[in-house]
Amino acid sequence: MRDVPNWVAIAGTCAGSLMLVWVALLVILWRAKPDDMTVRNAVRLVPDLLRLIKRLAGDTTLPRGVRVRLVVLLGYLAMPIDLVPDFIPVIGYADDVVIVALVLRSVVRAAGPEALERHWPGTPEGLQLVRTLCG
Template sequence: MTGSLWWDLLIGIGAALLLTWLALIVVLAIARPRGGLLREALRILPDVLRLVHRLAGDKTLPRGVRVRLGLLLAYLAFPIDLIPDFIPVLGYADDAIIVTAVLRGVVRRAGLDAVRAHWPGTEDGFAALTRLTGLDRPRA
């Protein structure tokens, strides 16, 4: 009887993890950049990673912003992804989508000046970043 209970528990935990993973995939699909923005996000990802690292180290930014950026860097450094990187295009798309989603909130809170001061890439890349994060749209 005890062995059956353990198997039921393991199956339940496995099913819960699978449902959680599927829910995260759905959230990623909803939060993904629309149109050609995902391609742009993948193109500027190296510059964005340097930006995130620089912003996370900026002591003048609010602690909440730095904590979010630190958690984002930890996620990106963690070897297990929602979608494995060996899957062509999609493997790196989940990283780009998560970075974009986090940056939308962080960049709006940190402000355009902080982002501009730390941006390591080109002007075209910065323009793509502002489109991705919504900074190019006027605030309501």
């Protein structure tokens, strides 16, 4: 039997590590979600979140780094290729949720919660859910 090349072993280790990190992030997000948040509420937030991200990305009063993160996020969401393919049930969209939550948390930390309030296009209840997810 031939030995496995080093790069194959390293790639396998990296892939396994990335999967563990994704699972850990999913568990953290699941535990951090509000108790009253249902799948239906989350689905209703999607159009408002997309408009929020677009508005924040276009706000020239925000720091450039924040806007760049948001533009990259919009590009990632528009790409047909994801880290975890969307055709895989549940977990296929989970990577998008993790990435959106992480980017919005960093935006809130850098720009402040007032930026969310200024640009939020949805209901006050939806804004409260987004605030909770953003910390």
